[in-house]
Amino acid sequence: MHVRIAVLASGRGSNLGALIDAQRGGNLPVHIVGVFSDKPSAPALALARESNIPTAHLDPRDFAQRLAFDLAAFATIAKWKPELIVLAGFMRILDPRAFEPWLGRIINIHPSLLPKYPGLHTHRRVLAAGDRQHGASVHFVTAELDGGPVLAQVMVDVRRGDTEQGLAERLLPREHALIVACVDQLARHRLHWSNEGIRMDGQPLACPLVLADDGTLETRA
Ligand code: GAR
Numbered sequence: 001m002h003v004r005i006a007v008l009a010s011g012r013g014s015n016l017g018a019l020i021d022a023q024r025g026g027n028l029p030v031h032i033v034g035v036f037s038d039k040p041s042a043p044a045l046a047l048a049r050e051s052n053i054p055t056a057h058l059d060p061r062d063f064a065q066r067l068a069f070d071l072a073a074f075a076t077i078a079k080w081k082p083e084l085i086v087l088a089g090f091m092r093i094l095d096p097r098a099f100e101p102w103l104g105r106i107i108n109i110h111p112s113l114l115p116k117y118p119g120l121h122t123h124r125r126v127l128a129a130g131d132r133q134h135g136a137s138v139h140f141v142t143a144e145l146d147g148g149p150v151l152a153q154v155m156v157d158v159r160r161g162d163t164e165q166g167l168a169e170r171l172l173p174r175e176h177a178l179i180v181a182c183v184d185q186l187a188r189h190r191l192h193w194s195n196e197g198i199r200m201d202g203q204p205l206a207c208p209l210v211l212a213d214d215g216t217l218e219t220r221a
Pocket of ligand 1 (some may be wrong): 010011012013014015016044088089090091100108109111119136175
């Protein structure tokens with residue numbers, strides 16, 4: 001059975017593209033039921049349309065309050081009856097009251113090794129701090145910005161002479177593999193999050209899974 005997923009994206013949509021490609025390749029047991037954006041001109045929406053995926057967008061400027069926009073957004077998304085919501089480059093802070101019904105069924109990909117560097121400009125901040133390692137995280141979305149329980153991470157080395165753009169470009173394909181692997185494991189019902197924390201095959205996950213070179217998720221040694 002394919003799991004119904006909705007994807008939220010604000011811009012380029014390369015993570016969405018990775019999910020579409022994996023689904024098309026028959027490797028990902030999901031049905032992308034809709035793509036929502038807060039930016040009418042987001043390339044992610046065009047990508048979805050090219051792939052015959054339903055799209056919707058709402059402009060935050062049409063709403064007097066943030067909460068009103070967020071409630072309208074989730075009402076729109078709910079019409080697609082998704083079982084899982086994936087934030088893939090969705091660049092707005094959401095009011096927890098709007099996604100409360102989706103807790104445990106909404107995930108986000110963030111370009112840092114959380115809990116390090118929540119928020120923006122992660123690559124720049126990694127370089128400024130002189131970190132030797134960078135990466136991306138997929139976490140369940142909670143009220144805390146980029147602060148929900150982390151399912152899995154991927155690491156990349158920071159190289160001497162790296163620029164913000166170079167580092168971002170090296171990380172991006174690993175992000176794509178990470179989001180596909182996480183959605184795959186959620187769609188196969190191997191990963192769950194409840195009050196007791198994240199469980200993998202029914203066993204508590206002591207720390208986030210790590211993406212291996214072959215694209216599978218491993219427990220940390
Ligand atoms: C990705 O790098 C994603 O991790 C990041 O935005 C980019 C979206 O790229 N997300 C965040 O920073 C969320 N805090 P994409 O539109 O090509 O998928």
